[in-house]
Amino acid sequence: MAVKKGDFVRLEFTGRVKETGEVFDTTIEDVAKEAGLKIKKVFGPVPVIVGGGHLIKGLDEAVLGMEEGEEKHIELEPEEAFGKRDPNLVRLIPMIEFKKQGIKPRVGMSITLEGHEGRIQSIDGGRVRVDFNHELAGKTLEYDIKVKEIIKDDTEKVKSMIQLYYPLDKINLDKIQVEIDDGTVKIYMDELSRFDRRPYMDVTLSRFRIARDIWENMDIKKVEFVDVFTKKEEKED
Amino acid sequence: MAVKKGDFVRLEFTGRVKETGEVFDTTIEDVAKEAGLKIKKVFGPVPVIVGGGHLIKGLDEAVLGMEEGEEKHIELEPEEAFGKRDPNLVRLIPMIEFKKQGIKPRVGMSITLEGHEGRIQSIDGGRVRVDFNHELAGKTLEYDIKVKEIIKDDTEKVKSMIQLYYPLDKINLDKIQVEIDDGTVKIYMDELSRFDRRPYMDVTLSRFRIARDIWENMDIKKVEFVDVFTKKEEKED
Numbered sequence: 001m002a003v004k005k006g007d008f009v010r011l012e013f014t015g016r017v018k019e020t021g022e023v024f025d026t027t028i029e030d031v032a033k034e035a036g037l038k039i040k041k042v043f044g045p046v047p048v049i050v051g052g053g054h055l056i057k058g059l060d061e062a063v064l065g066m067e068e069g070e071e072k073h074i075e076l077e078p079e080e081a082f083g084k085r086d087p088n089l090v091r092l093i094p095m096i097e098f099k100k101q102g103i104k105p106r107v108g109m110s111i112t113l114e115g116h117e118g119r120i121q122s123i124d125g126g127r128v129r130v131d132f133n134h135e136l137a138g139k140t141l142e143y144d145i146k147v148k149e150i151i152k153d154d155t156e157k158v159k160s161m162i163q164l165y166y167p168l169d170k171i172n173l174d175k176i177q178v179e180i181d182d183g184t185v186k187i188y189m190d191e192l193s194r195f196d197r198r199p200y201m202d203v204t205l206s207r208f209r210i211a212r213d214i215w216e217n218m219d220i221k222k223v224e225f226v227d228v229f230t231k232k233e234e235k236e237d
Numbered sequence: 238m239a240v241k242k243g244d245f246v247r248l249e250f251t252g253r254v255k256e257t258g259e260v261f262d263t264t265i266e267d268v269a270k271e272a273g274l275k276i277k278k279v280f281g282p283v284p285v286i287v288g289g290g291h292l293i294k295g296l297d298e299a300v301l302g303m304e305e306g307e308e309k310h311i312e313l314e315p316e317e318a319f320g321k322r323d324p325n326l327v328r329l330i331p332m333i334e335f336k337k338q339g340i341k342p343r344v345g346m347s348i349t350l351e352g353h354e355g356r357i358q359s360i361d362g363g364r365v366r367v368d369f370n371h372e373l374a375g376k377t378l379e380y381d382i383k384v385k386e387i388i389k390d391d392t393e394k395v396k397s398m399i400q401l402y403y404p405l406d407k408i409n410l411d412k413i414q415v416e417i418d419d420g421t422v423k424i425y426m427d428e429l430s431r432f433d434r435r436p437y438m439d440v441t442l443s444r445f446r447i448a449r450d451i452w453e454n455m456d457i458k459k460v461e462f463v464d465v466f467t468k469k470e471e472k473e474d
Contacts, residue, residue: 196437204431204464211466220468227441227462229448 001150002065003050006217008151008160009063010045011055018075018140045148047160049217054164056081059143071146078138085138091118095126154180154218158187161213165206166193184222185214194227238387239302240287243454245388245397246300247282248292255312255377282385284397286454291401293318296380308383315375322375328355332363391417391455395424398450402443403430420458422451431464 003009014026023035029043048054050063058080066072078084093113098105105111105128109120118132151157155178163173175190187210196203211223240246251263260272266280285291287300295317303309315321330350335342342348342365346357355369388394392415400410412427424447433440448460 194437194441198437200431200433200435200437200440203437207464208466215468222468223466225464225466227444229445229460229462231452231458 002067003063003147003150005051005064007050008047008157008217009050009147010047010149010151010160011063012045012146012148013059014144016142017136018142024136024141047151047164049161049213052213052217058141059145062143062145063147066145066147068147068150071144074143074145076141076143078140081139081141082134082136083138085133089118089132090121091130091132092127093130095123095128098128157218158185158210158214161210162187162189164213165209180220183220184224185220186224186226188226188228239304240300240384240387242288242301244287245284245394245454246287246384247284247386247388247397248300249282249383249385250296251381253379254373255379261373261378284388284401286398286450289450289454295378296382299380299382300384303382303384305384305387308381311380311382313378313380315377318376318378319371319373320375322370326355326369327358328367328369329364330367332360332365335365394455395422395447395451398447399424399426401450402446404443417457420456421461422457422459423461423463425463425465 012027014023014028014031016023023031023037025039026032026035026037027043027046031037032039032043051060054060055063056076058074058076061080062072062074062076095105103111105120105123107120107122111118111120111130113130113132116132118130119135121129121131123129151160158178158180159173159176162176163171171193172190175192177188179186179188207223207225214220214223249264251260251265251268253260260268260274262276263269263272263274264280264283268274269276269280288297291297292300293313295311295313298317299309299311299313332342340348342357342360344357344359348355348357348367350367350369353369355367356372358366358368360366388397395415395417396410396413399413400408408430409427412429414425416423416425444460444462451457451460
């Protein structure tokens, strides 16, 4: 069965900048190591919903129609990837603004201004040139992709979205219980997840995203996250 | 009906040090203001389980046998309150230990050592005398207490424990849904509580305490905290 919009799949991919061959992202640990890629993440096929906004446009479209196990090499123009470079996003900022903040600008340094990340391109006397375009904007990209799995089981679909949004490295999907009944999903997380040090509201945001992806792509109206405390089995630490 | 062990009650009280008449705790806002008491808390009758370890010994015992609405004035010897003073809890600490931590000790200052809070009594040359006894240890206390309510309804009992352990000032008990069925309590918290900025594990500890108090004092084996996300009604912010 070919992949169609709304399918839950597990995807393996490696992305390279066409011009330089530089690997900028991959789901495969060995590839990351070999490329000297410095991103902190859990490797392995990534669960996504096709057409669900989890992937860049070109990648999302490339997956459509692929079969389970199929591999593909694609090339994406900037428009299908991280967009063209916008010259208006290159800004000259007076040096004095950096001094006010106690920052000593250096070429190549990343800075954040009003929530937008930019990189310092050059420093010329009293003016600092900062590029707020995405680092991959304007680049043609190459991807090797493989559809590792088309997830069919509803419980596994729910678990795949938990895997996508819960950033706990040690989360054990096998210890998560999922009950689906009459349009409602009840999720009983691994007990370890209760000892999450993140603020409760951050967990709420992850949960909302899981819930939204579920009800937009499955026949579900309600998602419940349940923390159960049971007499005698529970110990205080 | 007189109060007995295991009853859920709402209690009004004001505690004073007998010797000085100083108010050290009260549930009544006007009394706190008049006494110039600097404690940040929500005023109003406090929900407790009699014999549940929420109150100091003497207070817990004094409430037994009282009728709803009854008021009482009691005097508690240190043994029934915060204990006798233990001279072994007064320690001499070399000044150099404070210097290592970059602390400049002053008489009356509170410090925490290995999780125990102490107050600096005196500074003599290279030695700092710190008293790790409870501030009210060794004091005879006077309490005015009033049993405002004996909680009879099971749902209200559950809510009273949420009120006790959830430190969100703005928690709205009316917006909490409680379902009790066949030895299981399901608690649907006010949606605002999902935006709690505390770490999830701190919320878990509060929830565990609520659950424990419930199953130790009610005919309940299981307590579930449920966060519900419903299609369309839910908005991301």
